[in-house]
Amino acid sequence: xxxxxxxxxxxxxxxxxxxxxxxxxxxxxxxxxxxxxxxxxxxxxxxxxxxxxxxxxxxxxxxxxxxxxxxxxxxxxxxxxxxxxxxxxxxxxxxxxxxxxxxxxxxxxxxxxxxxxxxxxxxxxxxxxxxxxxxxxxxxxxxxxxxxxxxxxxxxxxxxxxxxxxxxxxxxxxxxxxxxxxxxxxxxxxxxxxxxxxxxxxxxxxxxxxxxxxxxxxxxxxxxxxxxxxxxxxxxxxxxxxxxxxxxxxxxxxxxxxxxxxxxxxxxxxxxxxxxxxxxxxxxxxxxxxxxxxxxxxxxxxxxxxxxxxxxxxxxxxxxxxxxxx
Amino acid sequence: xxxxxxxxxxxxxxxxxxxxxxxxxxxxxxxxxxxxxxxxxxxxxxxxxxxxxxxxxxxxxxxxxxxxxxxxxxxxxxxxxxxxxxxxxxxxxxxxxxxxxxxxxxxxxxxxxxxxxxxxxxxxxxxxxxxxxxxxxxxxxxxxxxxxxxxxxxxxxxxxxxxxxxxxxxxxxxxxxxxxxxxxxxxxxxxxxxxxxxxxxxxxxxxxxxxxxxxxxxxxxxxxxxxxxxxxxxxxxxxxxxxxxxxxxxxxxxxxxxxxxxxxxxxxxxxxxxxxxxxxxxxxxxxxxxxxxxxxxxxxxxxxxxxxxxxxxxxxxxxxxxxxxx
Numbered sequence: 001x002x003x004x005x006x007x008x009x010x011x012x013x014x015x016x017x018x019x020x021x022x023x024x025x026x027x028x029x030x031x032x033x034x035x036x037x038x039x040x041x042x043x044x045x046x047x048x049x050x051x052x053x054x055x056x057x058x059x060x061x062x063x064x065x066x067x068x069x070x071x072x073x074x075x076x077x078x079x080x081x082x083x084x085x086x087x088x089x090x091x092x093x094x095x096x097x098x099x100x101x102x103x104x105x106x107x108x109x110x111x112x113x114x115x116x117x118x119x120x121x122x123x124x125x126x127x128x129x130x131x132x133x134x135x136x137x138x139x140x141x142x143x144x145x146x147x148x149x150x151x152x153x154x155x156x157x158x159x160x161x162x163x164x165x166x167x168x169x170x171x172x173x174x175x176x177x178x179x180x181x182x183x184x185x186x187x188x189x190x191x192x193x194x195x196x197x198x199x200x201x202x203x204x205x206x207x208x209x210x211x212x213x214x215x216x217x218x219x220x221x222x223x224x225x226x227x228x229x230x231x232x233x234x235x236x237x238x239x240x241x242x243x244x245x246x247x248x249x250x251x252x253x254x255x256x257x258x259x260x261x262x263x264x265x266x267x268x269x270x271x272x273x274x275x276x277x278x279x280x281x282x283x284x285x286x287x288x289x290x291x292x293x294x295x296x297x298x299x300x301x302x303x304x305x306x307x308x309x310x311x312x313x314x315x316x317x318x319x320x321x322x323x324x325x326x
Numbered sequence: 327x328x329x330x331x332x333x334x335x336x337x338x339x340x341x342x343x344x345x346x347x348x349x350x351x352x353x354x355x356x357x358x359x360x361x362x363x364x365x366x367x368x369x370x371x372x373x374x375x376x377x378x379x380x381x382x383x384x385x386x387x388x389x390x391x392x393x394x395x396x397x398x399x400x401x402x403x404x405x406x407x408x409x410x411x412x413x414x415x416x417x418x419x420x421x422x423x424x425x426x427x428x429x430x431x432x433x434x435x436x437x438x439x440x441x442x443x444x445x446x447x448x449x450x451x452x453x454x455x456x457x458x459x460x461x462x463x464x465x466x467x468x469x470x471x472x473x474x475x476x477x478x479x480x481x482x483x484x485x486x487x488x489x490x491x492x493x494x495x496x497x498x499x500x501x502x503x504x505x506x507x508x509x510x511x512x513x514x515x516x517x518x519x520x521x522x523x524x525x526x527x528x529x530x531x532x533x534x535x536x537x538x539x540x541x542x543x544x545x546x547x548x549x550x551x552x553x554x555x556x557x558x559x560x561x562x563x564x565x566x567x568x569x570x571x572x573x574x575x576x577x578x579x580x581x582x583x584x585x586x587x588x589x590x591x592x593x594x595x596x597x598x599x600x601x602x603x604x605x606x607x608x609x610x611x612x613x614x615x616x617x618x619x620x621x622x623x624x625x626x627x628x629x630x631x632x633x634x635x636x637x638x639x640x641x642x643x644x645x646x647x648x649x650x651x652x
Contacts, residue, residue, distance in 0.1 A: 011366060011581070040337060077581050079403045079444035085511070103509040113511040114440040118405035118581035128477070134577070151454070151651070173577060183429040185411070185439040186512015192577040251460070251499060251518040255337070255403050255444035325477070 001053040002199045003028070003164065004316075005035055005072045007122070012036060013072040017053045018199055022316060024063040026056045035074050035200065039256040042147050042163055046202075068316050073120040074166060074200035075145070075257055081117035081194060082248060083141070083170055083261035084110055086239040090266035090279065097282040100181075110239045110247045113186050115170075117259070121195035123318045127171055127296075128192075128325040135175030135295040136322060138302040140221045140275035141168040142233045143261040144241050145200055151253040158213065158245035165206065165215060167197035167315045168261050169304055174278055174295060196259075197304070198316030206308055213240030215306075217314070219265045221275050222303040223296075228280070229273035231265045233306070298324045327379040328525045329354070329490065330642075331361055331398045333448070338362060339398040343379045344525055348642060350389040352382045361400050361526065365582040368473050368489055372528075394642050399446040400492060400526035401471070401583055407443035407520060408574060409467070409496055409587035410436055412565040416592035416605060423608040426507075436565045436573040439512050441496070443585070447521035449644045453497055453622075454518075454651040461501030461621040462648060464628040466547045466601035467494040468559045469587040470567050471526055477579040484539065484571035491532065491541060493523035493641045494587050495630055500604055500621060522585075523630070524642030532634055539566030541632075543640070545591045547601050548629040549622075554606070555599035557591045559632070624650045 002020065005013035006027075012034040016025040031048045032038035038045040055061040085091050088106060095102045103111070121127065129136050145164040153161065176190035203210040209217045216234030220227060239247070244260060265275045274280045281291030296302070304318040328346065331339035332353075338360040342351040357374045358364035364371040381387040411417050414432065421428045429437070447453065455462050471490040479487065502516035529536040535543045542560030546553060565573070570586060591601045600606045607617030622628070630644040 077405045079405060080442055082514075100510065105505075105509065109505075109509070111509055111511050112514055114442060114514060116406055116408075116440060116578060116580075117443070118584050119579050130478070130577070152456070176577070179431075179435075181510050183431065183435070183437055184426065184507050184512075185437050186510075188408075188438055188440060189573070189577045193579075247515070251456075251502070251515045252442060253445050253519075254442075258444050 001050050001202045002205060003035060003049065003074060003201070004199050005074050005076060007070055007072045012076055017049060017056055018066060019056050019063065020312070022313060023066060024056070025066045026052060026061050026063045028052055036257050039145065039147060039163060042256060068198045069124045071198045072122045073196040075259065076120055078117040078120070078257050078259050079255050080258040081115040082112055082258065083115050083263060084112045084239065084244045085263035086110065086237045086244060087263055087266040088238045089236060089268050090264045093266070093279045093282045097278050097285070107238060110244055112244065112247060115191055115194060119193055121193045121320070123195060123198045123316060125195060125320060126323040127320050129298060129322050130325055132297050133175060134173040137172045137174050137277045137295055138221070139170040139172055139264040140219050140229065140304045141170050141261045141264060142215045142219065143168050143259055146245070146254055146258045146260060147256045149245060149249060149254040149258070151249055151251065153245055153249040155240070155242040155246040158242035161245060162203060162241060164200040165203055165210065166200040167219070167304055167306060167318060169195040169302065169318050169320065170261060170264070171195065195318055195320060197318050201314060206314055209309060213242035217306050217308065219275060220305050220307070221273070224301055227273070229275045231267045231272045231275050233262065233265045236267055237262055296322045298322050327376050327528045328531060329361060329375065329400060329527070330525050331400050331402060333396055333398045338402055343375060343382055344392060345382050345389065346638070348639060349392060350382070351392045352378060352387045352389045354378055362583050365471065365473060365489060368582060394524045395450045397524045398448045399522040401585065402446055404443040404446070404583050404585050405581050406584040407441040408438055408584065409441050409589060410438045410565065410570045411589035412436065412563045412570060413589055413592040414564045415562060415594050416590045419592070419605045419608045423604050423611070433564060436570055438570065438573060441517055441520060445519055447519045447646070449521060449524045449642065451521060451646060452649040453646050455624060455648050456651055458623050459501060460499040463498045463500050463603045463621055464547070464630070465496040465498055465590040466545050466555065466630045467496050467587045467590060468541045468545065469494050469585055472571070472580055472584045472586060473582045475571060475575060475580040475584070477575050477577065479571055479575040481566070481568040481572040484568035487571060488529060488567060490526040491529055491536065492526040493545070493630055493632060493644060495521040495628065495644050495646065496587060496590070497521065521644055521646060523644050527640060532640055535635060539568035543632050543634065545601060546631050546633070547599070550627055553599070555601045557593045557598045557601050559588065559591045562593055563588055622648045624648050
């Protein structure tokens with residue numbers, strides 16, 4: 001089942017169910033007004049939404065053509081957005097890029113940070129950039145939306161709390177990161193609003209590609225119309241979503257609708273390309289002595305998409321342009 | 327005007343208006359079902375809520391006796407909880423306690439971290455502590471609830487975005503902090519669920535004590551029945567809430583209902599006492615060579631309250647007990 005949120009001028013939009021081939025949708029507001037409302041009462045709402053999705057596939061319910069630019073982020077605002085950094089190759093490259101050592105516990109203790117969750121970007125929203133010197137970067141990621149997840153949840157039990165899968169562009173301001181992290185409190189100004197994919201889908205939607213808490217599919221990143229990354233989100237995710245959930249739940253619990261990200265998808269094989277410019281710049285530094293790829297500037301575009309085993313775009317396409325705020 | 331949220335078995339509770347002397351309340355659900363709903367449409371709802379509050383004071387509306395244990399946090403879950411560390415004395419003492427240098431930009435660049443906001447503790451909820459070795463501490467703080475606050479907001483314009491004031495107990499697990507901060511991504515497991523005061527009040531409720539983005543009143547902390555702190559939240563807040571808001575808004579905007587905390591209220595004058603145990607332990611280390619006050623353990627209690635110039639408890643009392651989770 002594919003869910004999305006139609007912009008309607010309200011803060012949280014209107015819940016829709018999307019046809020598997022992404023061509024059409026049906027309003028789901030008879031079941032739940034918003035995706036958050038559906039997640040708040042998931043055990044009741046999920047079967048009703050699945051029934052509606054089946055009717056939509058069968059042509060048994062009124063549908064309308066889908067325009068992805070009419071969509072908000074599936075959750076236009078969420079109660080929490082927590083982002084991991086689970087691909088070791090990314091951590092190694094990015095820390096090297098800012099002359100920082102990877103943490104000693106790199107492979108045993110997951111890295112996560114608490115992100116801002118009150119004001120997300122729609123999948124096709126412009127990325128406002130007030131100052132080019134901030135070093136705007138995209139980060140192509142996979143993520144999960146949790147149901148209610150209690151304190152003490154272990155990895156072995158985490159699967160049942162994963163309700164939906166989604167993609168993210170975890171927009172980062174690279175040149176603000178070193179000074180901010182030096183203060184010791186983690187990211188803040190260096191992480192502006194995050195964008196999410198048009199659709200949030202139930203794990204069964206990707207079939208066997210969802211296994212052991214990882215999405216075993218390729219994540220495509222296209223910068224200014226040129227494919228720069230086609231990275232595999234599966235095997236190199238060192239900590240699975242289930243292990244990340246266990247880490248989160250050590251000292252508190254989570255409300256339905258909490259979003260958890262994987263961190264930038266990154267592969268050791270350089271032929272797969274990159275899912276953020278910081279990696280590209282570090283590879284250039286290693287190979288050529290200095291970075292040559294600039295960070296993003298107004299007018300630049302980034303597209304992020306993941307194809308299923310059937311060749312269909314699973315989550316729709318994040319397609320954004322950097323703009324100077326008016 | 328004093329607002330609060332009555333527990334009713336739902337996630338977000340029911341909005342009530344509280345009498346100035348804290349003795350009684352009136353249901354406000356005819357105006358807005360929840361505090362978040364009121365904040366989402368504040369310009370329309372605020373005058374209606376104020377009219378109801380005036381009727382309540384005049385005895386012109388049905389009221390019921392108020393039991394603070396029946397209250398949830400004013401926002402049982404919020405879209406963002408951002409906590410500053412604006413009292414320089416606290417930063418100096420706590421960093422000294424963990425042998426960390428204060429940041430070089432201590433007085434020019436505010437410290438803030440993004441906290442978990444999906445699952446807050448009610449003002450009289452037990453604090454679950456799974457492991458005493460984590461070093462549970464309270465942190466008595468003042469905070470503000472923002473309305474919609476756009477990117478680029480400057481301190482001079484920030485006042486109009488502050489809709490409500492509140493207290494917080496920013497529960498911290500001190501012994502998890504050093505290893506977590508060493509990883510470079512800020513606090514996560516070391517910050518379990520935060521508790522908030524029974525009432526969130528409009529700034530006029532404290533009269534001239536709200537000025538220049540600071541609350542000029544004493545914050546009382548009572549540990550196991552003994553007053554350990556009576557700190558002034560006003561003059562030593564180095565960065566005002568307005569300056570903190572400017573800091574937050576550099577690279578993104580905020581949705582209505584975002585909560586911003588001051589950090590632990592702390593005074594240079596040691597006669598004022600402390601608003602967290604880490605400070606007490608550092609003072610002991612300085613004066614006696616080692617800390618003697620233990621962190622909190624199951625059975626310990628903490629009460630946090632602020633009296634107005636009229637001697638009335640402005641926000642009601644945070645009153646919590648530490649318990650071993652069942």
